Every structure is written in structure tokens, then in C-alpha cells.
Amino acid sequence: MDPQTMKKIKEEDARIQENIKGIKHKIVVMSGKGGVGKSTLSTNIAYGLAMSGKKVGLLDADLHGPNIPIMLGVEGKRLPSLREPLKINENLKVVSLSFYLGNSNDPIIWRGPAKTGAIKQLLGDVNWGNIDYLVVDLPPGTGDESLTVAQTLGTVDGSVIVTTPQDVAILDSRKSIKFSKLVNMPVLGIVENMSGFVCPHCDERIDIFKSGGGEKVSKDMNIDFLGKIPLTPEMVETGDQGKPYIFSKKAGAAYESLNTVISEIVKKVEG
Numbered sequence: 001m002d003p004q005t006m007k008k009i010k011e012e013d014a015r016i017q018e019n020i021k022g023i024k025h026k027i028v029v030m031s032g033k034g035g036v037g038k039s040t041l042s043t044n045i046a047y048g049l050a051m052s053g054k055k056v057g058l059l060d061a062d063l064h065g066p067n068i069p070i071m072l073g074v075e076g077k078r079l080p081s082l083r084e085p086l087k088i089n090e091n092l093k094v095v096s097l098s099f100y101l102g103n104s105n106d107p108i109i110w111r112g113p114a115k116t117g118a119i120k121q122l123l124g125d126v127n128w129g130n131i132d133y134l135v136v137d138l139p140p141g142t143g144d145e146s147l148t149v150a151q152t153l154g155t156v157d158g159s160v161i162v163t164t165p166q167d168v169a170i171l172d173s174r175k176s177i178k179f180s181k182l183v184n185m186p187v188l189g190i191v192e193n194m195s196g197f198v199c200p201h202c203d204e205r206i207d208i209f210k211s212g213g214g215e216k217v218s219k220d221m222n223i224d225f226l227g228k229i230p231l232t233p234e235m236v237e238t239g240d241q242g243k244p245y246i247f248s249k250k251a252g253a254a255y256e257s258l259n260t261v262i263s264e265i266v267k268k269v270e271g
């Protein structure tokens with residue numbers, strides 16, 4: 001690399017570090033397999049932290065399929081400047097590339113360097129301010145977005161690995177754990193989502209996708225288990241309606257387990 005390019009990269013990195021220095025804790029939500037509930041969990045974790053009085057930023061780093069705006073009820077919103085994030089409430093702000101793009105139904109076709117550049121911009125240009133937590137929602141796998149986020153954030157408090165109980169998902173979650181360790185992101189722990197279903201009529205628990213795989217991986221790979229979240233139809237409805245499930249404070253297994261996951265994270269991050 002020529003000295004001029006090297007100098008430019010160094011300057012850009014310094015600018016990003018300066019811009020994110022007001023962020024106290026950084027958490028990255030990832031998974032090996034798609035559709036296991038990362039965005040749902042990121043949204044609920046961020047919203048739950050904000051409900052408990054923390055100042056929170058939520059970064060939608062899924063550039064191809066940004067779902068966070070839908071889950072927060074701000075789909076279709078457009079912002080004039082990259083500088084200001086979108087305020088959801090007093091304690092929660094959110095940033096998604098979709099706020100700065102054209103039609104949200106258009107597919108985004110990008111090559112690696114453009115994705116890297118976009119994520120660096122979301123971290124380096126957005127005015128994150130002084131916040132307690134930045135929660136980053138990643139796309140599945142260990143591609144450009146995951147690598148750029150890990151490398152650009154610098155010190156990350158840790159990753160939350162989401163899996164569902166099926167063997168295929170469990171197997172892929174091991175890759176995420178290895179990736180996280182490789183890029184020096186400590187693993188905060190694993191969450192088993194869509195873990196069983198409690199029949200609302202007879203209260204019987206049915207393990208639709210099996211159960212216990214997440215705990216097994218955590219034991220095998222010596223990482224913490226953060227909790228099991230059951231399959232909950234309202235989780236889909238609230239996600240589609242743009243009000244995170246945790247907001248409803250609806251008593252039951254899903255609400256309790258989400259709170260357990262959040263308090264485990266807080267315990268690990270804040271000590």
C-alpha cells in the first residue's frame with residue numbers, strides 16, 4: 001500500500017474513533033444462520049435497556065435486509081443528513097442505512113468495499129453522542145459487515161450469539177463463536193431463540209425445533225448461556241407492528257426470558 005493511502009486510512013480510523021468515543025459499551029448481535037431472531041433480539045435488547053433508563057443507540061448493520069426500521073415502526077422514514085440518528089424516544093436512537101436510501105423495496109447490491117465504506121460512515125459520521133450502549137444488529141454469517149464492525153468498533157464489550165435449537169443453526173453458531181474470538185470480540189454468551197412453544201390452551205410445552213442445543217454449545221465451547229426465548233406468536237405481531245415485544249411488559253415466559261438475557265448482558269458488561 002502506498003504511503004498516501006496508508007495515511008488516509010489512518011486518518012479515517014482516527015476520525016471514527018474520535019466520533020465513537022462517547023459510547024460506553026458496545027454489543028454486537030450475530031448468528032451463523034439467517035432468520036434466527038437477531039434483529040428481533042437486538043431491538044428488544046436496545047428497547048429494554050432504554051426502558052431501564054440507559055441511553056442507547058441501535059445500529060442496523062444489515063445493509064442488504066435492514067429490518068430494524070420495521071421493528072421500530074419507522075420504516076420508510078428518510079433523514080436528510082447522516083449526522084443525526086433517528087430518535088425513537090428520550091433514551092433510544094437508531095440508525096439504519098435505509099434512512100438515507102431511495103425506495104425501501106429496492107434490493108441493495110453492493111460489493112465488499114462499498115459495504116465496508118457504508119459501515120464506516122455509519123460509525124464515523126453519525127453523531128452518536130454520549131450513550132451507555134451501542135447495540136449492533138448484524139446480518140447472518142461472518143461476511144464484510146461483521147468483519148468491518150468488529151475491526152472498526154475497536155474494543156467491543158462482546159458479542160451475543162443467537163441460535164435456534166435445530167442442529168443446522170447450532171452448527172453455524174459455532175462458526176460465529178470462533179469468528180468472534182478470532183477478531184478479538186469476547187463472546188458474552190449464546191441465546192437460544194424460538195426454544196419451545198407453550199400452548200396457550202393447555203399450557204403444555206412443545207419443543208417444535210427441539211431444545212437444549214444452545215446450552216450444549218455453550219458447554220462444549222466454554223461460553224456462557226444467556227437464556228432461552230420461547231416461540232411467541234406476539235413476538236412476530238409486535239415486530240411487524242413496530243412496537244418491540246418487551247414494550248408490552250406482558251407477563252409470561254417470553255418477557256421474563258428477554259429480561260433475563262438483558263440483565264445477564266448488563267451484569268457481564270458493567271460488572
Ligand SMILES: Nc1ncnc2c1ncn2[C@@H]1O[C@H](COP(=O)(O)OP(=O)(O)OP(=O)(O)O)[C@@H](O)[C@H]1O
Nearest residue numbers: 034035036037038039040194230231232235236239
Ligand atoms: N421468539 C420468537 N417467537 C416467534 N417469532 C419470532 C421469535 N423471534 C423472532 N421471531 C420472528 O422470526 C422472524 C425472523 O426474525 P428476525 O428478523 O429477528 O431474524 P434475523 O436473525 O434478524 O434474520 P436475518 O438473518 O434475515 O437478519 C421475524 O418474523 C420475527 O418476528
Ligand SMILES: [Mg+2]
Nearest residue numbers: 038039062067
Ligand atoms: Mg436481521
